[in-house]
Amino acid sequence: MATLVFLHAHPDDEASGTSGTMVLAKEHGHRVVWVCATNGDHGTAPEGCTTPDEVAAARRLEAEASARVLGVDRLVWLGYADSGMTGWEQNHNDLSFARANPVEAGRKVADVLDEEGAEVLVGYDWHGGYGHPDHIMVHTVMNQAAEQAARRPRVLQATFNRDRQRQRAQEARAAGMDLDWDPDGPADDGNPMGTLEADLHWDVDITDVIASKRAALQCHASQSDVQSMLSMPDEVFELAFGHEYFIEEGLAQPMTAAWPFGSSAGSVPDDSPATVRVGDDRA
Ligand SMILES: [Zn+2]
Secondary structure, rough: OEEEEEOOOOOHHHHHHHHHHHHHHOOOEEEEEEOOOOOOOOOOOOOOOOOOOHHHHHHHHHHHHHHHOOOOEEEEEEEEEEOOOOHHHHHHOOHHHHHHHHHHHHHHEEEEEHHHHHOOEEEOOOOOOOOOOOHHHHHHHHHHHHHOOOOOOOOEEOOOOOHHHHHHHHHHHHHHOOOOOOOOOOOOOOOOEEOOOOHHEEEEOOOHHHHHHHHHHHOOOOOOOHHHHOOOOHHHHHHOOOOEEEEEOOOOOOEEEOOOOOOOOOOOOOOOHHHOOOOOOOO
8 A cells, every 4th residue: 555645736626636546546545645735715705605714614615525525534734825816916915825935835745745654746747737826836845845755755746638638629629619728828827738748657547437526526516617627518527537647757658548556455567657667766
């Protein structure tokens, strides 16, 4: 058994980002820890919530429900405020995650890694997939935590596969869908979405557990972006979200469709891509 720590920016990012991988990790007998950096107080206000504190409290309950759906063993809150999207005035809140001291925030995550003896830390790519300031900070804090941990974990960066997104968008338009979305166009930070396939290392097929992804998202149904994901018919949802992609810097392999984390049953064959690593610090 290994322990995998997933660092996410907001409650609901675990569902939209890595929920399939989290469920598969549980199925493979691993321990799954979810570290949530912010309280999500600038998300869509759930019904009956008016103040940021009320929003944060409601989103905490939603996150706890999602954690139960996913079988998460431990949910850790870092307690930062939500920065909002690029350009929002909340970006300037000194308590926001985006403005956190990366060394201090990294220490908090490293403490979790140390307490857990974690083998794996999952965060985000260099621009958090689409440039949200709190998501960019996840990347920075992920690297800080890995450096500060007593034992350096494997570090995987969750991201979108831009080539696949482009292909899906083209297919949707060809099928007559009026889709006003271009993954190559500027996202929140002015950069295109995610990462090109040539720079990815892992393609995790989550279609067997796609119902769990939908169920986890359902726990966050107060959020408008989650609602738009849930509004997709099952077959479109599976096409859009049936794979989760990761960068693992230092791996020599091209993007490989395989389970990256082995199994508690020790059934990983020697020639599994999961054992193909470069560098002597990850044996
Ligand atoms: Zn987020």
